[in-house]
Structures are given as C-alpha cells and as structure tokens.
Amino acid sequence: MIAAITSLSLLGVILGALLGLAARYLKVEGNPLVGEIEAMMPGSQCGQCGYPGCSPAAAALAAGEAPVTLCPPGGQSLALALADKLGVTVDVSGMVDKAPMIAYVKEDLCIGCTRCFKRCPTDAILGGPKQIHAVISDACTGCEKCVEACPTECVEMRPIPVTLQNWHWPKPAIAA
Amino acid sequence: MKTSGFKLFRIRGGVHPEGRKHATCDIPIRELGLSGLLRIPLQQHIGAPAEPAVRRGDYVLKGQLLAHSQGMISAPVHAPTSGYIKAIGKYPAPHPSGLPVRTITLEPDGEERWIDLNPQAEPFNLDPDEIAARVAAAGIVGMGGATFPSAVKFNLRKRYKLHTLVINGAECEPYLTCDDRLMREHADEIIDGIRIAMHGLQVKRALVAIENNKPQAQTAMRDAARDFPEITIVPVPVRYPMGSEKHLVQTLTGKETPARALTADIGIVVHNGATVRAVQQAIRFGRPLISRVVTVSGGAVANPANLLAPIGTPVSALLDACGGLREEPARLLSGGPMMGQPLPGTQAPIVKGTSGILALTQMEVASKPAMPCIRCGSCVTVCPCGLLPLEMAARARIGDLQGAADFGLTDCVSCGSCSYVCPAHIPLVQYFNYAKGALTEQQRAKHKQEETKRLAAARNERMERQAAAKREAMAKRKAEMAAQKSQEKAQENTAEAEA
Numbered sequence: 108m109i110a111a112i113t114s115l116s117l118l119g120v121i122l123g124a125l126l127g128l129a130a131r132y133l134k135v136e137g138n139p140l141v142g143e144i145e146a147m148m149p150g151s152q153c154g155q156c157g158y159p160g161c162s163p164a165a166a167a168l169a170a171g172e173a174p175v176t177l178c179p180p181g182g183q184s185l186a187l188a189l190a191d192k193l194g195v196t197v198d199v200s201g202m203v204d205k206a207p208m209i210a211y212v213k214e215d216l217c218i219g220c221t222r223c224f225k226r227c228p229t230d231a232i233l234g235g236p237k238q239i240h241a242v243i244s245d246a247c248t249g250c251e252k253c254v255e256a257c258p259t260e261c262v263e264m265r266p267i268p269v270t271l272q273n274w275h276w277p278k279p280a281i282a283a
Numbered sequence: 284m285k286t287s288g289f290k291l292f293r294i295r296g297g298v299h300p301e302g303r304k305h306a307t308c309d310i311p312i313r314e315l316g317l318s319g320l321l322r323i324p325l326q327q328h329i330g331a332p333a334e335p336a337v338r339r340g341d342y343v344l345k346g347q348l349l350a351h352s353q354g355m356i357s358a359p360v361h362a363p364t365s366g367y368i369k370a371i372g373k374y375p376a377p378h379p380s381g382l383p384v385r386t387i388t389l390e391p392d393g394e395e396r397w398i399d400l401n402p403q404a405e406p407f408n409l410d411p412d413e414i415a416a417r418v419a420a421a422g423i424v425g426m427g428g429a430t431f432p433s434a435v436k437f438n439l440r441k442r443y444k445l446h447t448l449v450i451n452g453a454e455c456e457p458y459l460t461c462d463d464r465l466m467r468e469h470a471d472e473i474i475d476g477i478r479i480a481m482h483g484l485q486v487k488r489a490l491v492a493i494e495n496n497k498p499q500a501q502t503a504m505r506d507a508a509r510d511f512p513e514i515t516i517v518p519v520p521v522r523y524p525m526g527s528e529k530h531l532v533q534t535l536t537g538k539e540t541p542a543r544a545l546t547a548d549i550g551i552v553v554h555n556g557a558t559v560r561a562v563q564q565a566i567r568f569g570r571p572l573i574s575r576v577v578t579v580s581g582g583a584v585a586n587p588a589n590l591l592a593p594i595g596t597p598v599s600a601l602l603d604a605c606g607g608l609r610e611e612p613a614r615l616l617s618g619g620p621m622m623g624q625p626l627p628g629t630q631a632p633i634v635k636g637t638s639g640i641l642a643l644t645q646m647e648v649a650s651k652p653a654m655p656c657i658r659c660g661s662c663v664t665v666c667p668c669g670l671l672p673l674e675m676a677a678r679a680r681i682g683d684l685q686g687a688a689d690f691g692l693t694d695c696v697s698c699g700s701c702s703y704v705c706p707a708h709i710p711l712v713q714y715f716n717y718a719k720g721a722l723t724e725q726q727r728a729k730h731k732q733e734e735t736k737r738l739a740a741a742r743n744e745r746m747e748r749q750a751a752a753k754r755e756a757m758a759k760r761k762a763e764m765a766a767q768k769s770q771e772k773a774q775e776n777t778a779e780a781e782a
Contacts, residue, residue: 150736152743207728229738248735271326273727274380275720278679279710 140169140192147188149180152228153250168193176202180248208264209247210254212240216261223253223262289517292537294530296667297522298700300457300621302496306587307580308460312468314591315604321363321389321595322374323349327634328424329431330356332385341368344398346571349387352419358432358635359422361571363593366391377598377617377634381627389595400569406479411440414483414566421565422635423572427451427462427526427555428618430636433562436552437483443547448486449535450477452493452500452556453519453526456619459639461576462556464589466493466500470507473556476563477514483562484552489514490535491556496521523621524698528553530667542694577633579605583612583642592633598640599629612642620647621699654707662701662711668694672701672711679718684725687718695719 145165156177158164167173168189175189175197182204190197210232212223217239224232224240231247234240244267253262267273326332333350337343343362350360369390373383403409409417419434439445450473454462466473477489491508493501495518508514519525519534529540531553538549546553554562557576564570573594580587585606592601598615602608616623617637626640633640662672670691678686692715701711 149732150739152739228742229735230742231738245731246734246738248731269380269382271376271378271380271382271384273724274378274382275724276379276713276716278682278717278721279713 138166138169141166144168144189144192147181147185147192148178149185149248151180151248151250153180153248153252155179155250179205180250206266208249208266209244210242210249210251211263211265212242213261213263214239216259218259218261220258222256222258226252226256228252289515289535291517291519291534294522294525294533294667295669296665296700297524297530298665298703299521300523300703302521303457303580304460304463304496306458307578307589308463308497310464310588312461312464312576312589312591313604315593315596315601317364317391317393317593318596318600318603320369321366321391321593322597322632323360323363323387323389323595324374324376324632324634325350325360325385325387326376327360327430327594327636328358329429330354330358333357333360335371335385335387337368337371337387339368339371342366342392343368343389344396346398346400346569346573348571349389352422352432356432356435358424358434359420359571360387360594361422361573362389363573363595364389364391365394365396375627375631377626377631377637379624379627381631386632402569403566406566407482409482409566411437411483411485414479415440417566418483418562421561421569421571423558423561423565424635425555426557426561426575426635426638428622428636428638430634433554433558436547436554437480439545439547439552440484443545444550445484445486445547445552446488446550447536447552448477448481448484448489449528449532449546449551449553450489450491450556450559451526451528451531451553452491452497452504453531454497455494455521455523455526456621456623456639457523458580458641459578459619460580461578461589461638463497463500465557465560465576466497467503469560470500470503472563473504473560474507474511474514475567476559476561477508478511479566480554480559480562481513486552487513491516492519492525492531492535493517494519494521494525523700524667524696527667527696527698529696542691572635575633575635575637577601577637578639578641580639581612581616581641582644582647583608583610585609594635595632597629598626598631598633601633601640602629602642608642610644613645613648614641614643616641616643621703622697651708653709656707656709659706661704661706665700665704667698667700668696670695672715675718676709676711676714679714684718684722687715688722692718692722 145162148161148165150161152160156164158167176186178185183199183202186197186199219237219239221236224234229246229248231243232240232253233243251264331353334353335350336348345362345365347362348359349362352359367390369388371387374386375381376384415434415437418437423433424430452462452466481489491504501516501518505516508516524530528546532546532551533539540546541548561572574591576589576591578589579601588605590601590604615626617626618624618639620641656673666672675687675690675692695715697712697716699712705711
C-alpha cells in the first residue's frame with residue numbers, strides 16, 4: 108500500500124512540475140487571434156469604427172464585443188472575411204460599400220494652417236506653414252480626418268479618378 | 284499547300300474561324316494622305332505614358348520628338364508630319380472605355396518637312412546596345428496589337444540566354460491582312476529588319492512563321508531570304524490563335540513556355556513582322572515609328588483596303604478613304620474580330636497598335652442571348668491554354684475571383700476561342716476580361732493596404748520619437764530650472780549670512 112501511495116504521489120509531483128514548467132516556458136502572450144485579426148484590418152488607424160485604432164478594434168472583435176461589420180474602409184469583403192475567421196454569421200446586405208475616395212485640397216481656399224497634415228495617419232498630406240497643402244493620392248486612404256480638421260473647409264473627398272491604368276471591363280450583363 | 288522539311292509540333296485546342304481576308308488581301312497598300320488634325324495620344328503602349336517635350340504653338344518637323352518615354356517600360360512619341368502643335372490636352376482614347384487620355388493635337392502644314400535623320404548604312408557595325416537604344420528612341424512598340432515597347436525585348440539579351448528570333452507573321456485573326464500585304468510588298472525590308480534584329484539580339488537563327496493561308500507572302504519572303512540561310516521561312520497550319528506568341532513558339536519548337544514566364548525563358552524572342560520592319564526603318568534611315576498599315580474591313584465598309592496611315596489620323600478619315608460606310612455598323616472594332624476591342628467612336632485616332640478597323644454588320648456579329656451552360660465541354664476542347672473556361676466563368680459570374688484564379692485565370696490569353704464555340708453563347712472571354720481586371724484591382728488594393736500599414740507604422744514611430752524628445756527636453760529644462768533655483772537660494776543664503 109505504501110508503494111502505491113508513493114508511486115502515485117511521485118507521479119503527481121512530477122507531472123505537476125512538468126505542467127508548471129510548461130506554463131512558464133510555453134506561455135502565449137495575449138490572444139493570438141487578436142494579431143491575426145489585426146493583420147486583416149486596413150491598418151490606417153483611421154478610427155472610423157469608434158476604437159482608437161485597428162489594434163484595439165481587433166481586440167474588441169476577438170473578445171466578441173464588436174460586430175464584424177464595424178470597419179467602413181474594409182467594407183463587405185472584410186466583414187465576410189472576419190465572419191469566416193470568427194465563425195459567426197453576418198448579413199452584409201445592409202452594408203453599402205462606398206466607392207474609394209481620396210482627399211483633395213482646394214488650393215484657392217487653403218491657408219496653409221498645417222492642421223490637416225498633422226492629423227493624417229499615413230502622412231499623405233504635404234505642406235508647410237502658410238504653404239498650400241497637397242494630397243499624395245497614392246498614400247491617401249480616405250479616412251476623412253483631414254476634412255474634420257480643416258478650418259476653411261478646403262479639403263474635399265473625391266472618388267479616385269478612373270484612368271486607362273485602373274479601368275477594367277465590367278462584368279458582362281447576365282441574360283435571363 | 285506547300286510543305287517544308289521543318290518539323291512542326293501540335294498545339295492544344297484552337298478554332299478555325301472563317302478567314303474573310305479575301306476582301307483586302309489582293310489590294311496593294313494605299314498611302315493615306317493627311318486629313319485634318321492629327322491627335323496623338325501619349326499612351327500608345329503598355330507601360331507609363333510619355334511626357335510632352337513640346338509646347339502649344341510650337342512648330343515641329345516630321346519625325347521630331349513630341350513626348351519622352353517615362354521609366355523603364357515606356358515609349359516616346361514623334362510627330363507624324365510637320366506642323367503646329369494646336370493643343371496638349373485630354374482626348375478620348377481609342378480604347379473601349381473611351382476615357383480621356385493626354386493627347387497632343389497637331390495641325391499639319393502639308394509640307395511634310397523631315398527633321399534631320401540619323402541614317403546608318405552599316406547597321407551590323409553597331410553595338411547591340413546601340414541598336415536597342417535606337418529602337419527605344421524611335422518609339423517602336425509591338426505592332427501586332429499588344430504594343431509592348433520593343434526595346435525592352437531587345438534588352439532581354441542581357442538577362443536570358445537567347446538563341447532564336449521568331450517572326451510572327453501568322454496573322455491568325457480573320458479579316459486582317461496588313462501583315463500579309465506588308466510581307467508581300469516589303470519582304471526585302473522585313474528580311475533586312477530581321478537581320479538587324481538578329482544582330483541586336485545576338486542570335487544565330489531566325490524563324491519566320493507564316494500561316495498557310497498566305498502563300499504569296501510565304502513565296503515573297505522565301506525569295507527575299509534566299510541569300511540568308513540563317514533565316515528560315517516556316518509555313519504553319521491555319522489555326523486560331525496561331526499568332527499567340529507562346530503557342531507559335533510551341534508550334535515551332537515543341538517547347539512550352541512556363542506559366543507566367545516569357546518566351547525568353549526558353550531562349551526565344553518573338554517580334555511581329557511589321558515591328559521588325561519598323562526596326563529596319565529606324566536603324567537604316569533613322570525614321571521613328573510615325574505611321575502604320577491598317578486593315579479597314581468588315582461588311583459595313585464600302586471598299587475595304589489596307590491603308591498606310593499617319594499615327595493620329597481619326598478612324599473616320601480611314602473609313603472615308605475606303606468609300607465610307609455602307610450601313611450603320613453593329614460593331615466598330617480596333618483589331619481583329621476575335622480579340623479586337625470596341626472603339627468609342629469614329630473620332631478616335633489610330634495608334635501604333637491599331638492593326639485593323641473593322642465595321643461589322645449585324646449579320647457578321649451574330650450575337651445571341653446567353654443560355655445556361657450545359658457543360659458540353661466544347662470550350663475545354665478548344666482552349667489553347669488547357670484551361671477549363673466553363674469552371675472559370677462560373678466562378679467569375681458569382682464574383683469568386685480567387686476561385687477563378689485557382690482554375691488558372693491568369694494563364695488565359697483572352698483569345699476568345701471559348702466564346703467562339705460556346706453553343707450557349709455564354710460571354711466566356713468577357714467574364715475572364717472582367718475577372719482579370721477585378722483581380723488586378725484587388726491586388727492593387729492589397730498592395731495599398733500594406734503600404735498604408737507601413738506608412739502608419741512609420742508615422743507612429745516618428746510621433747513617439749518626437750514625444751520622447753519633447754519629454755527629454757522638458758526634463759532637461761526642469762533640471763536646469765531647479766539648479767538655477769537652488770543656486771539663487773544659495774546666493775540668498777550667503778547674502779543673509781553676510782548681513
């Protein structure tokens with residue numbers, strides 16, 4: 108009987124020690140899902156979802172506190188991808204994908220106050236004090252932060268112009 | 284049909300559309316004079332648009348540079364005749380979208396005064412790099428319709444081990460006869476161009492592939508090449524899309540170009556017959572590419588013909604020179620009926636890649652409403668790329684672009700054979716063109732997203748650095764202030780003590 112008690116206790120101690128070591132050396136920092144979700148987000152930190160950036164939004168999504176439809180720049184495709192990732196069902200029919208827009212500075216109204224480019228999360232606005240500002244259209248994500256910041260309402264959102272480089276054939280009309 | 288000793292290999296699939304070349308193939312090329320304003324788009328090639336080198340009101344000579352090439356893949360544009368620059372602005376492109384592109388408007392003065400040219404009587408003494416540079420400066424692009432800057436192909440010599448130059452004289456598109464006529468009438472110049480191109484590419488062998496429906500062109504070219512054993516004229520069977528460069532190379536060599544790779548990967552460079560003639564003109568006489576032969580045909584054209592027209596001539600002038608339209612065309616195309624693209628209107632100018640202007644009647648178009656797919660597999664049989672058009676189209680239709688790509692969408696050459704045979708009249712190739720564009724757009728969006736992340740991270744890093752610098756400066760100032768205060772206090776104390 109002593110042998111049985113000793114062996115079982117020994118077994119318990121060894122396994123307990125192993126588990127303790129494993130918990131220490133194989134520790135996972137944070138929820139890996141958060142990182143994966145963050146990688147899917149647009150990453151412009153625009154704040155249109157109500158969270159201060161993409162990383163807090165991803166944390167909220169992983170915790171199930173936010174709906175998968177939260178990200179306007181990501182649109183329907185992101186909502187579907189997130190729903191797939193989180194294993195929830197989603198109805199994207201209510202989501203209207205806005206055509207991608209970029210900021211445009213009306214040069215005759217710009218006073219060179221530098222407020223817009225300080226707010227731009229991707230450094231897409233170029234300018235200096237009392238210099239007319241300009242938007243680098245390739246870097247603009249259309250987050251509209253500069254529109255709110257402008258004191259003279261000279262920043263306007265415009266659709267990305269269609270050129271020969273980005274035009275493509277529309278989907279053929281489906282016959283009945 | 285003549286047969287030669289050259290061993291050919293079979294390619295997969297393909298179709299045999301009615302040739303309909305008889306309307307123009309026996310009429311000599313006619314030179315089309317000047318007709319009003321010339322509108323020269325700055326983007327007539329694949330790659331970056333050219334940048335204007337002239338101003339409004341300038342007087343330019345024939346062959347003078349109008350716009351520089353921009354970047355690695357680009358081509359310059361030259362004045363098709365002498366005259367005044369009326370405007371540099373936007374004008375609808377000869378492109379299905381009809382979108383406005385930067386265009387130089389030239390008002391000819393009718394004098395046709397050439398700029399001083401830089402002819403080269405002995406092109407074989409030139410360095411191969413010099414040939415590539417001159418081809419680039421002459422604004423030569425692939426004249427079969429793809430309009431890829433030719434100089435880039437000449438420079439492939441540096442990155443690949445090349446051994447053969449293939450001249451594409453297949454002209455497998457119905458109606459088109461511009462290459463046929465060019466080979467019949469200017470065989471010597473083409474052969475000369477081939478020899479120059481061989482020197483430029485440093486290859487020892489050239490194969491000229493001509494479909495068997497052009498026996499006169501084969502004879503003319505064979506006669507012209509008699510003294511040059513390194514050039515072989517190879518008659519190839521009539522089958523669409525024989526003129527697709529990868530399929531032509533496979534027919535001639537039996538080697539298949541790897542997916543998403545260049546024919547240069549298997550040591551072969553393909554040039555169109557008209558392109559090598561342009562190379563010959565550019566090297567021997569210094570003439571840039573400012574005109575081209577265009578087939579004007581189709582049931583709605585009164586007198587179909589091949590016209591040598593200055594670049595920038597409006598399509599309407601070409602149609603007028605062919606007796607105008609007999610009836611309102613059901614479709615107006617630039618290029619052949621299989622792969623050609625609809626034109627936005629007759630005011631659009633012809634460009635370096637315009638091989639044909641087709642005004643097709645309702646009878647010729649024969650469009651019928653699409654019916655559901657019956658999975659007969661006809662499209663699979665004819666697909667020259669060995670793809671499953673029905674599966675790709677089904678996915679493209681429901682917007683599953685990734686699914687279509689998994690079935691090999693990016694390997695599709697948009698030849699249209701599948702649409703041609705489909706008994707249910709499903710617009711298969713139209714689905715693929717849409718899906719390819721949408722897929723590129725998705726990739727562009729993804730690239731932008733990555734770029735956004737990088738920019739946002741760079742900004743955050745900078746903000747933190749600035750904040751840290753500020754904190755540091757603050758702390759430093761605080762310390763200084765404290766030191767000053769304690770010093771003052773100490774002074775006060777000593778003053779008190781002295782008192």
